Amino acid sequence: xxxxxxxxxxxxLVAALLAGACLVSTAARADVAAGEATFKAKCAMCHGADGKxxxxxxxxxxxxxxxxxxxxxxxxxxxxxxxxxxxxxxxLTPEQVKDLVAFIRSLKK
Ligand code: HEC
Numbered sequence: 001x002x003x004x005x006x007x008x009x010x011x012x013l014v015a016a017l018l019a020g021a022c023l024v025s026t027a028a029r030a031d032v033a034a035g036e037a038t039f040k041a042k043c044a045m046c047h048g049a050d051g052k053x054x055x056x057x058x059x060x061x062x063x064x065x066x067x068x069x070x071x072x073x074x075x076x077x078x079x080x081x082x083x084x085x086x087x088x089x090x091x092l093t094p095e096q097v098k099d100l101v102a103f104i105r106s107l108k109k
Contacts, residue, residue, distance in 0.1 A: 035103030038096050042089065051107045058085070063107040075101045 040049055048054050051062035060067065070078070076097045082088030092100070 030098045030102035032099070032102045032106045034096070035099030035101070035106075038092070038100055039103050042092075043100070046086075051104065062104050063109055067104070068108050072101050075104060 039047070039051070043051075046054065046057045047059050047062060053059040053061050067075075078086065079089050079092065079097050079100055081090075089097075
């Protein structure tokens with residue numbers, strides 16, 4: 001009897017912890033689909049919908065090793081602060097920037 005109650009308590013605790021962990025990881029995980037939507041709305045006119053770049057805009061392939069070797073922090077910084085002809089996107093939320101970086105990572109061959 002004593003053991004049964006203890007096991008039930010442990011199982012409830014484990015279930016609660018797992019549910020909590022799932023909620024936290026869902027909130028923290030970058031959303032590639034959301035990043036793609038933002039990319040199509042704000043970035044595709046210069047980078048192409050698939051991120052491969054446009055000759056006329058002199059944008060390179062975001063899937064290239066040169067871009068992919070940049071750290072998440074470098075990519076986030078580039079998107080937020082701009083560089084050369086790349087405009088600064090200071091109105092994006094940190095969440096949107098993180099999703100954009102996740103989308104750029106998903107382009108990697
Ligand atoms: C007005 C055109 C334009 C728009 C819009 C634009 N970019 Fe860019 N982007 C550029 C250009 C041009 C470069 C190259 C800058 C350089 O190297 O001087 C660049 C570079 C980059 C780079 C670095 C890659 C590299 O080759 O150094 C990333 C990452 C990037 N853009 C992401 C984005 C994202 C994400 C968005 C949307 C939020 C966006 N860009 C919107 C023009 C644009």
